[in-house]
Amino acid sequence: MITLRIDDIPVQAEPDQTILDAAKAAGIRIPTLCHLPGLSPVGACRLCLVEIRNWNGKLVPACATPVQEGLDVVANSDRLRELRRTILELLFAERNHICAFCVANGHCELQDLAAELGMDHVRFPYRFPPLPLDASHPKFGIDHNRCILCGRCVRACSEVEGAMTWGFAGRGIFTLIEADLGDPWGDAKTCTGCGKCVQACPTGALFEKGRATGEQEKRPAIVAALTERRPRAQG
Amino acid sequence: MPKVRVATAWFSGCSGCHMSFLDLDERLLEFAGKAELVYSPIVDIKEFPDDVDVTLIEGAVGTSEHLHLLAEIRRKSRLLVAFGDCAVTGNVPSLRNPIPREEVLHAVYGDGSVPGLEGGEVPKLLPQALPLHAVVRVDHFLPGCPPPPDRIWKFLRQLLAGKEPELAREDLRFG
Numbered sequence: 001m002i003t004l005r006i007d008d009i010p011v012q013a014e015p016d017q018t019i020l021d022a023a024k025a026a027g028i029r030i031p032t033l034c035h036l037p038g039l040s041p042v043g044a045c046r047l048c049l050v051e052i053r054n055w056n057g058k059l060v061p062a063c064a065t066p067v068q069e070g071l072d073v074v075a076n077s078d079r080l081r082e083l084r085r086t087i088l089e090l091l092f093a094e095r096n097h098i099c100a101f102c103v104a105n106g107h108c109e110l111q112d113l114a115a116e117l118g119m120d121h122v123r124f125p126y127r128f129p130p131l132p133l134d135a136s137h138p139k140f141g142i143d144h145n146r147c148i149l150c151g152r153c154v155r156a157c158s159e160v161e162g163a164m165t166w167g168f169a170g171r172g173i174f175t176l177i178e179a180d181l182g183d184p185w186g187d188a189k190t191c192t193g194c195g196k197c198v199q200a201c202p203t204g205a206l207f208e209k210g211r212a213t214g215e216q217e218k219r220p221a222i223v224a225a226l227t228e229r230r231p232r233a234q235g
Numbered sequence: 236m237p238k239v240r241v242a243t244a245w246f247s248g249c250s251g252c253h254m255s256f257l258d259l260d261e262r263l264l265e266f267a268g269k270a271e272l273v274y275s276p277i278v279d280i281k282e283f284p285d286d287v288d289v290t291l292i293e294g295a296v297g298t299s300e301h302l303h304l305l306a307e308i309r310r311k312s313r314l315l316v317a318f319g320d321c322a323v324t325g326n327v328p329s330l331r332n333p334i335p336r337e338e339v340l341h342a343v344y345g346d347g348s349v350p351g352l353e354g355g356e357v358p359k360l361l362p363q364a365l366p367l368h369a370v371v372r373v374d375h376f377l378p379g380c381p382p383p384p385d386r387i388w389k390f391l392r393q394l395l396a397g398k399e400p401e402l403a404r405e406d407l408r409f410g
């Protein structure tokens with residue numbers, strides 16, 4: 001057992017747990033976005049940043065940092081609130097999030113977090129990039145306008161389904177999620193059509209066809225439910 | 236106590252935010268007791284008056300006329316409120332932003348001469364529909380598409396009582 005402090009509360013954790021696991025067990029809320037139980041942590045979105053007091057206030061992602069004996073973690077502070085809000089604002093400014101007519105309106109983790117973290121407006125200039133929507137798959141679609149590049153689809157597809165259809169293409173703000181080697185999703189030979197990526201996606205980027213505004217509810221918990229039944233997948 | 240001088244304006248939006256305001260129903264009586272509506276699409280006043288306490292603007296900044304009126308409103312209003320998602324984020328009118336303005340206008344009006352493209356009496360369409368705070372200082376943000384009447388009332392009541400309006404959590408939800 002390892003003992004650490006989170007927001008001045010003494011917490012015990014197993015050596016293979018992360019700061020996020022320990023906080024959850026202690027009932028301390030840390031916002032997350034790219035993290036999904038059942039998938040490997042990647043620390044992509046940085047929303048779960050926490051401050052380590054005895055590391056000179058260094059910021060680390062709670063989802064991808066293992067617990068250590070004696071850590072003094074700050075999970076909630078004005079500095080962290082401002083950082084997390086800024087990260088959210090950058091995500092909103094980067095692509096075209098028009099919640100009012102999004103399939104995920106009312107069921108979106110990004111939208112939920114904006115409300116939770118008090119983001120009443122975006123202080124950065126919006127980029128309004130022209131981005132495509134791929135509706136070539138018979139059952140699903142991907143709208144790059146709503147994608148935050150969290151990679152939950154990529155990991156669900158490779159780690160749980162084992163199909164490895166999805167990947168990242170391009171760099172920086174030009175990065176796009178891509179099926180096979182840039183084929184339209186409907187032509188991707190590796191896609192089994194299982195829909196795990198759609199359920200894992202926190203936003204309206206991946207959706208089931210036939211859903212109108214606000215109709216796309218997701219079941220991200222399906223990923224952990226499957227991996228718990230198949231412990232090998234976590235190997 | 237003198238009545239609070241309130242104005243509302245409607246830029247690139249669908250009027251839904253104003254409809255939601257009218258859906259305050261009987262609360263409008265309490266509003267009328269405390270505030271005077273000195274300019275609004277729902278009252279017949281042509282010129283934006285001086286010395287306005289609070290102005291709520293619905294819609295994004297989409298034309299040269301909006302730019303012009305926004306500067307005047309800012310100058311004459313003590314507090315400016317971005318009223319609804321289009322004013323706060325650009326929202327639906329900003330859908331055209333990734334497409335060049337000329338392409339949008341020709342798609343709608345055909346190949347001939349297009350109103351709002353260059354000269355003429357019609358206000359010119361700006362290259363992009365922008366949130367208010369991209370152009371002027373905004374004091375408060377009231378998101379929602381449209382903001383539900385209860386949210387509007389929560390906001391206005393604090394404002395009319397002379398308090399700093401505060402919205403949190405579900406009352407900040409976009410969409």
Ligand code: SF4
Nearest residue numbers: 097099102108203204
């Ligand atoms: S993905 Fe989420 S944040 Fe983006 S437009 Fe849709 S509901 Fe809004």
Ligand code: SF4
Nearest residue numbers: 147148150151153201
């Ligand atoms: S499509 Fe969805 S799950 Fe995949 S990276 Fe984009 S937002 Fe994340």
Ligand code: FES
Nearest residue numbers: 043045046048063
């Ligand atoms: S949830 Fe930890 S970095 Fe995204």
